[in-house]
Amino acid sequence: QVQLVESGGGVVQPGGSLRLSCAASGFPFSNFGMHWVRQTPGKGLEWVAFIRFDGTGPFYADSVKGRFTISRDNGKNTLDLEMNSLRPEDTAVYYCAKDRIEMATIGNFQHWGQGSQVTVSS
Amino acid sequence: EVVLTQSPATLSLSPGETATLSCRASQRITSNLAWYQHRPGQAPRLLIYRASTRATDIPARFSGSGSGTEFTLTISDLQSEDFAVYYCQQYNNWPPLTFGGGTKVEIK
Numbered sequence: 001q002v003q004l005v006e007s008g009g010g011v012v013q014p015g016g017s018l019r020l021s022c023a024a025s026g027f028p029f030s031n032f033g034m035h036w037v038r039q040t041p042g043k044g045l046e047w048v049a050f051i052r053f054d055g056t057g058p059f060y061a062d063s064v065k066g067r068f069t070i071s072r073d074n075g076k077n078t079l080d081l082e083m084n085s086l087r088p089e090d091t092a093v094y095y096c097a098k099d100r101i102e103m104a105t106i107g108n109f110q111h112w113g114q115g116s117q118v119t120v121s122s
Numbered sequence: 123e124v125v126l127t128q129s130p131a132t133l134s135l136s137p138g139e140t141a142t143l144s145c146r147a148s149q150r151i152t153s154n155l156a157w158y159q160h161r162p163g164q165a166p167r168l169l170i171y172r173a174s175t176r177a178t179d180i181p182a183r184f185s186g187s188g189s190g191t192e193f194t195l196t197i198s199d200l201q202s203e204d205f206a207v208y209y210c211q212q213y214n215n216w217p218p219l220t221f222g223g224g225t226k227v228e229i230k
Binding site: 035037044045046047050059060061062095100106107108109110111112113114115 | 158207209211219221222
């Protein structure tokens with residue numbers, strides 16, 4: 001059974017930093033591309049970043065480019081999102097999500113974690 | 123960037139009725155469109171990919187259609203657990219991957 005468990009969320013001041021982690025289990029993690037997707041308060045879903053199964057890419061939404069860094073450790077089955085220069089508009093629930101097909105770059109979110117709340121406020 | 127426009131924003135229906143949700147793309151995306159269900163407090167769930175292929179364990183009352191720029195999600199015989207927000211998402215031309223604004227299916 002696929003499990004994705006996010007951690008590391010919390011409250012941070014504008015300009016601050018936070019690191020999210022996602023622990024994966026129940027599937028061959030090193031074979032799948034992984035994404036971060038967020039849901040802002042009262043709004044819909046927004047794709048944030050993607051990293052290929054082998055760690056190459058990565059790709060970012062323009063809204064986070066230069067501030068966020070996605071990375072993965074295939075030996076530990078973990079996905080990370082380093083978030084710097086945080087802004088109030090980054091306040092959201094952040095989900096890690098697994099792509100649909102192994103050894104490929106598709107852009108579907110087949111499995112999702114339960115999410116981690118990040119609040120940027122002074 | 124491909125912009126997806128969903129309509130209506132809210133759909134008020136009774137259990138047993140049929141919901142028809144629309145998603146329009148700002149440019150042609152062939153059939154590279156997915157639909158997700160999002161219930162409050164839960165993780166989103168992939169329902170449909172490639173415009174019309176049901177994901178694993180998704181009931182047959184969920185069906186998708188369309189290609190190019192016009193897409194439809196149909197939910198037949200609405201069950202209580204189907205009242206949620208539904209999002210379309212394109213993966214034809216990325217980055218960025220983009221979502222529609224969502225349609226809320228609520229109990230009438």
